Amino acid sequence: MTSPLPEFWQAEAQAxxxxxxxxxxxxxxxxxxxxxxxxxxxxxxxxRLLARESGGAWxxxxxxxxxxxERRDYAGVGHLELxxxxxxxxxxxxxxxxxxxxRRLAQCFLERNxxxxxxxxxxxxxxxxCPGCGLPLPAGQALCSACAIEANRPPSTWTLLRLxxxxxxxxxxxxxxxxxxxxSTAATLVPPYLTMPLMDDVLIPFQNGTPIxxxxxxxxxxxxxxxALAAWALGWGKTYILARVSERxxxxxxxxxxxxxxxxxxxxxxxxxxxxxxxxxxxxxxxxNVFLSLHLLDFATDxxxxxxxxxILLSINPWLAxxxxxxxxxxxxxxxxxxxxxxxxxxxxxxxxxxxxSVLTDTIPGIRVVKAFAQEKREVQRFSDANxxxxxxxxxxxxxxxxxxxxxxxxxxxxxxxxxxxxxWQVSQKAITVGVLAAFLAYISRFYGRLDSMSRIVSVTQKAxxxxxxxxxxxxQASSVPEAANPVHPGRIExxxxxxxxGFRYGNRTxxxxxxxxxxxxEMIGLVGQSGSxxxxxxxxxxRFYDVAQGAILVDGTDIRSFPIGEYRRNIGLVLQExxxxxxxxxxxxxxxxxxxxxxxxVAAARAAHAHEFILRLPHGYDxxxxxxxxxxxGGERQRISIARALLIDPRILILDEATSSVDTETELEIQAxxxxxxxxxxxxxxxxxxxxxxxxxxxxVMERGKIVEVGRHDDxxxxxxxxxxxxxxxxxQLEGEEDHA
Amino acid sequence: xxxxxLARNAFGRLVLKNDAGVHEGVVPVxxxxxxxxxxxxxxxxxxxxxxxxxxxxxxxxxAARILLEEALRDREFMPEILRLVSxxxxxxxxxxxxxxxxxxxxxxxxxxxxxxxxxxxxxILTDSHGVNFLIKNPADLDRHSKxxxxxxx
Ligand SMILES: Nc1ncnc2c1ncn2[C@@H]1O[C@H](COP(=O)(O)OP(=O)(O)OP(=O)(O)O)[C@@H](O)[C@H]1O
Ligand SMILES: [Mg+2]
Numbered sequence: 001m002t003s004p005l006p007e008f009w010q011a012e013a014q015a016x017x018x019x020x021x022x023x024x025x026x027x028x029x030x031x032x033x034x035x036x037x038x039x040x041x042x043x044x045x046x047x048r049l050l051a052r053e054s055g056g057a058w059x060x061x062x063x064x065x066x067x068x069x070e071r072r073d074y075a076g077v078g079h080l081e082l083x084x085x086x087x088x089x090x091x092x093x094x095x096x097x098x099x100x101x102x103r104r105l106a107q108c109f110l111e112r113n114x115x116x117x118x119x120x121x122x123x124x125x126x127x128x129x130c131p132g133c134g135l136p137l138p139a140g141q142a143l144c145s146a147c148a149i150e151a152n153r154p155p156s157t158w159t160l161l162r163l164x165x166x167x168x169x170x171x172x173x174x175x176x177x178x179x180x181x182x183x184s185t186a187a188t189l190v191p192p193y194l195t196m197p198l199m200d201d202v203l204i205p206f207q208n209g210t211p212i213x214x215x216x217x218x219x220x221x222x223x224x225x226x227x228a229l230a231a232w233a234l235g236w237g238k239t240y241i242l243a244r245v246s247e248r249x250x251x252x253x254x255x256x257x258x259x260x261x262x263x264x265x266x267x268x269x270x271x272x273x274x275x276x277x278x279x280x281x282x283x284x285x286x287x288x289n290v291f292l293s294l295h296l297l298d299f300a301t302d303x304x305x306x307x308x309x310x311x312i313l314l315s316i317n318p319w320l321a322x323x324x325x326x327x328x329x330x331x332x333x334x335x336x337x338x339x340x341x342x343x344x345x346x347x348x349x350x351x352x353x354x355x356x357x358s359v360l361t362d363t364i365p366g367i368r369v370v371k372a373f374a375q376e377k378r379e380v381q382r383f384s385d386a387n388x389x390x391x392x393x394x395x396x397x398x399x400x401x402x403x404x405x406x407x408x409x410x411x412x413x414x415x416x417x418x419x420x421x422x423x424x425w426q427v428s429q430k431a432i433t434v435g436v437l438a439a440f441l442a443y444i445s446r447f448y449g450r451l452d453s454m455s456r457i458v459s460v461t462q463k464a465x466x467x468x469x470x471x472x473x474x475x476x477q478a479s480s481v482p483e484a485a486n487p488v489h490p491g492r493i494e495x496x497x498x499x500x501x502x503g504f505r506y507g508n509r510t511x512x513x514x515x516x517x518x519x520x521x522x523e524m525i526g527l528v529g530q531s532g533s534x535x536x537x538x539x540x541x542x543x544r545f546y547d548v549a550q551g552a553i554l555v556d557g558t559d560i561r562s563f564p565i566g567e568y569r570r571n572i573g574l575v576l577q578e579x580x581x582x583x584x585x586x587x588x589x590x591x592x593x594x595x596x597x598x599x600x601x602x603v604a605a606a607r608a609a610h611a612h613e614f615i616l617r618l619p620h621g622y623d624x625x626x627x628x629x630x631x632x633x634x635g636g637e638r639q640r641i642s643i644a645r646a647l648l649i650d651p652r653i654l655i656l657d658e659a660t661s662s663v664d665t666e667t668e669l670e671i672q673a674x675x676x677x678x679x680x681x682x683x684x685x686x687x688x689x690x691x692x693x694x695x696x697x698x699x700x701x702v703m704e705r706g707k708i709v710e711v712g713r714h715d716d717x718x719x720x721x722x723x724x725x726x727x728x729x730x731x732x733x734q735l736e737g738e739e740d741h742a
Numbered sequence: 743x744x745x746x747x748l749a750r751n752a753f754g755r756l757v758l759k760n761d762a763g764v765h766e767g768v769v770p771v772x773x774x775x776x777x778x779x780x781x782x783x784x785x786x787x788x789x790x791x792x793x794x795x796x797x798x799x800x801x802x803x804x805a806a807r808i809l810l811e812e813a814l815r816d817r818e819f820m821p822e823i824l825r826l827v828s829x830x831x832x833x834x835x836x837x838x839x840x841x842x843x844x845x846x847x848x849x850x851x852x853x854x855x856x857x858x859x860x861x862x863x864x865x866i867l868t869d870s871h872g873v874n875f876l877i878k879n880p881a882d883l884d885r886h887s888k889x890x891x892x893x894x895x
Binding site for chain 2: 097099272348
């Protein structure tokens with residue numbers, strides 16, 4: 001069934017339709033011919049195509065076999081063009097969010113065409129709509145990608161509370177810590193209480209001529225000592241327990257974040273700067289950790305202290321207590337006002353901090369380029385610019401902050417003054433004793449001292465909240481290659497690959513479209529084409545580093561989206577265009593995909609990749625360190641190690657993306673010979689610019705600007721004199737040219 | 743004088759005629775769409791080959807220039823945000839309602855990282871569908887917009 005028309009159009013569209021006219025498909029466009037945002041409607045019925053722009057009149061084109069409706073897109077705008085054999089009749093534009101609907105419409109148009117040429121009744125085109133936004137869904141997806149993001153929108157406030165799930169496992173220790181906090185806070189409140197009887201029953205009577213009773217004094221002083229000792233012991237216990245717990249929570253948070261990061265797709269990493277991610281997982285988790293272990297604890301203590309003090313004060317003398325608590329509402333109000341501004345400022349500061357880390361992570365790996373072009377000065381400048389931005393942001397925050405803290409202090413001083421005034425008056429009225437006033441003053445200085453430190457927590461809380469948000473940003477990110485809800489376990493696959501009408505876009509740039517390709521198990525395919533024609537992208541789709549935007553890729557007849565990703569990839573051996581080695585020994589690098597591999601296996605794989613001999617030439621053989629990113633090895637050596645790595649996992653599908661581009665022709669021939677054994681029985685996709693590399697391929701697939709243009713055997717393709725012929729000619733000419741020069 | 747002739751055919755495609763022959767479906771592409779839109783426009787064939795280079799649109803004869811500008815307008819889509827009407831939250835993902843030079847619209851910003859600085863002043867925002875929005879200079883926006891944008895910078 002077609003989905004119902006948007007309400008906006010319903011009445012109007014109904015009025016246009018003739019009796020018995022059936023709507024087959026529709027598209028609500030959101031751009032007009034000048035690419036301005038405005039609503040329009042395109043209706044396909046069994047008899048004609050109707051269109052209207054908002055404010056314009058209806059236009060119709062009666063059905064006609066020569067009518068063609070074509071779709072293309074560029075820079076985020078989709079175009080639908082209606083032509084007949086002679087000219088362009090009309091064109092519509094829409095933003096890419098509607099692309100799926102437009103595709104359906106064009107598809108439906110084709111079906112309509114086929115139906116009428118086959119003499120059948122045209123049928124409405126089936127559409128499955130996203131439950132989230134109502135737009136048509138790409139086949140096989142439960143929620144469109146836009147809605148998948150909506151679904152886990154993070155709440156912006158109380159972000160820190162969302163970290164509770166990390167605290168849950170430790171709730172027993174946390175409770176114990178809390179009880180200790182309670183007890184130790186209570187213990188620290190005993191001494192001021194004792195000043196009351198010391199004053200009223202000992203000192204003042206003594207001043208008035210009564211001698212001091214040693215027993216009584218000993219009792220009070222003993223009480224003071226005992227309280228101090230108890231506070232010490234309890235304080236030690238609570239800090240120890242809570243610091244331990246918060247370390248663990250911090251570690252869990254860090255690990256979970258990293259784990260989640262590992263599960264995200266390449267698309268996510270493509271849009272991120274390394275420095276930013278490093279800063280988030282390193283610095284932010286640590287900041288949250290410190291927050292939990294130190295500040296949150298202080299804060300809890302402060303709160304308790306304030307609550308208890310208030311209770312004690314009220315119990316001693318309610319009136320004096322009320323006066324004492326007078327500045328409190330002001331302070332709370334101030335905290336409320338600055339809080340948002342601070343959080344915001346700290347968030348900015350964090351982002352700028354990431355920028356600083358990013359400069360480092362950009363330039364350190366690229367240090368050879370920096371030096372080669374003598375740009376050290378500029379890089380230092382870039383770094384100091386980032387630092388200047390950091391200073392600017394922090395200065396702004398500090399302006400607010402620096403005013404805030406003294407204001408709280410001022411309020412507390414005023415509070416003290418008020419207590420003195422009111423207290424002296426009360427004493428003079430004989431309403432309270434000097435001892436009560438002394439106790440009040442002792443309490444109040446603690447109380448306001450606490451308030452002062454509590455106001456400081458505003459800043460750290462906001463810092464931690466900003467950090468938490470940036471961590472949760474990662475945790476909330478859903479992988480764009482989601483795991484299937486009902487996975488099919490591939491086990492060890494046969495290796496039949498079928499690519500069906502696949503299309504793909506990086507952002508708004510269409511890179512592949514309408515790819516159809518069937519590869520039999522064990523077949524070797526050579527993928528050739530100009531640079532940028534989409535070869536690596538096709539391979540990325542087959543490996544499921546990205547998901548196709550249209551169409552599907554089937555392996556052994558099952559959509560690869562229904563396999564658990566890890567199990568599926570275990571069947572694929574991949575040699576990348578840019579080989580990457582990890583910091584570690586050569587042996588570890590070769591065994592990366594199968595850490596439990598025996599030494600014999602590692603050597604065998606290295607032999608097969610023709611890496612064995614050069615490895616033996618290294619000072620420590622297989623135990624030599626490859627250095628970070630394999631700096632210590634040549635390009636060709638790195639490639640051979642990555643071939644060995646792919647071979648070691650004995651994959652059913654072997655993908656070689658320019659696997660031998662950096663080795664000399666002789667080594668290449670050797671690797672080729674070795675590969676021949678390994679390729680046998682495995683489905684292989686080999687990409688190469690040197691066409692000679694692909695001599696052994698069963699079939700060659702020629703790509704041009706995101707499409708497959710030719711498929712066939714070397715000889716047949718040469719005979720055809722098409723795209724492959726041109727590539728081949730260009731290369732042989734070049735080779736001959738080189739020989740002539742020699 | 744350029745060494746080519748431009749025309750539009752019945753299918754709405756640009757046709758370029760030069761010494762090498764006639765090319766149908768030619769598209770103009772700006773080399774620096776953001777930093778120097780008026781300079782450097784290439785005419786590219788349907789196969790992606792550069793056929794002609796126009797250093798500056800100013801120097802072009804009237805008819806060709808109108809054709810080119812029309813074609814560019816039809817191809818280029820990077821609405822410039824003139825005003826932020828509302829933003830649904832303090833943090834991405836959130837919904838932005840904006841006024842652009844191409845009318846009002848709304849879009850979803852997936853993450854703060856989709857706001858990119860491409861020159862010392864200009865920002866590009868990429869929405870959840872890959873449409874790019876340009877802010878030429880955040881400092882020129884009105885106070886309300888600046889405040890909303892400030893949350894994300
Ligand atoms: N991560 C990416 N984001 C955006 N565009 C990309 C990305 N990767 C590749 N592209 C673009 O997609 C197109 C196809 O790239 P691809 O890497 O598939 O080419 P290729 O055929 O492998 O080329 P080569 O032979 O040079 O390796 C190119 O135009 C490239 O600019
Ligand atoms: Mg490639």
